[in-house]
Amino acid sequence: MEVKELGHVVLYVRDIERSARFYRDVLGWRQILPAPGNAPGPRERRAAVFNAPSGRTHHELLLIEVGADAAGHPEGKRIGLYHFGLKIGTSDDELRAALAELTKSGTTILGASDHYATHSLYIADPDGNEIELYVDVPGIDWETPEAIGTPTKPLYL
Template sequence: MEIKELGHLVLYVRNIERSVAFYRDVLGWRQVFPDPAASADGPLRVPAAGFSAGRTHHELLLIEVGEDAAAVPAGRRIGLYHFGLKVGDTDDELREVLARIREAGVDIVGASDHTITHSLYILDPDGNEIELYIDVAGVDWQSQPHLIAAPIRPLRL
């Protein structure tokens, strides 16, 4: 077997409307189902929403589990640490993202220069950590794979 690519990510969320507003309206992800222009009645058996950046039918699926669901535990734990979303190709684009998320009132929980990427870290409404990043132009990690594990430095935008 050979894995060809990461296909999609599925997250449980407390409130589908709140999470859809975050991923669609704050992060700008295109909602592919349910159609936001259609009626709320549809074939889904549970409240859910799918999003795509255009690479495949959906890269993110959100499934509502209710306000009483347990929170993502803080600190060291087993499971998802964060997922990364490429938001552009330049630091100027990352600065635009920074301005947009600040304007939306989203807290930045980290900012790192990984040599191969420049990254901002935020939390979604349910505490899932998201890395918003750009690949640094001119860094050839394929012929210099040691750069993938380069020391992390503070990001200076």
Template sequence: MKVQYLGHVVFYVKDLERSLKFYRDLLGFTEIGQAFNGKAAGLTSGRTHHELLLIEVGDAPGPPDGVRRGLYHIGIKIGESLEELRSAKKELERNDIPISGMSDHTVSQSLYLHDPDGNEVELYIDVPGSNWEENPKLALSPTKPLVL
């Protein structure tokens, strides 16, 4: 498997509006839309469908009781086809790396795993023809199970 580029970062944040003022209004990311009943927002610089996803968790209790503020996961683009994703899955399995999830996000399809320190990593491919450039809100479509 070969990494193409770091695609996105997902942060759990205390206050979505406060974070949007920083990332959107100050730094200049473009908001593509909101999801989870207004508790999440996707942002892009225009390079890809989303480079940043912010998910509001409020005063989260933190581990071990649940979600904490901070890094949720990073997304790494590894290819352009389902065959490349299947190949990555086989390589992970050969190396005894557990896969914690597989998802179809409409614009991308993903494998989820954890690095040696427990950080979540998403390996993904962009879905050919998903047309996120014409409709950026597709990046916030409901997640569906992925079967490889």
């Protein structure tokens, strides 16, 4: 077997409308189902399906509502998803613009890191799922040890 690419991410969320607004209106994902403004019927699963504006594949993100009483993320070290990364461009100017938009929207900013080969902003969605928004640093040779082995430093935008 050979994995060809990461196909999609599925997240459980407390409130589908709130999360759909975040991924659609703040991060710019294209909502496929249900069509924006159309709530699921009373017998339908409360979910929302998205793909990135590039339209690379049928869907890249699925949100499934589990309700307000769902357990939150445990504190401290834990097993499971740490974050997922979304490439948003190729320059720090694009990261700065994203930071300004995120700040304006009230999105929780968790930090910013220089990973040598990438520069990253870390944010939290409304349910506390961590997302890395990153740009590839131009001119980095991914085959060199420095590209993946350089210690992370703070990024100042």
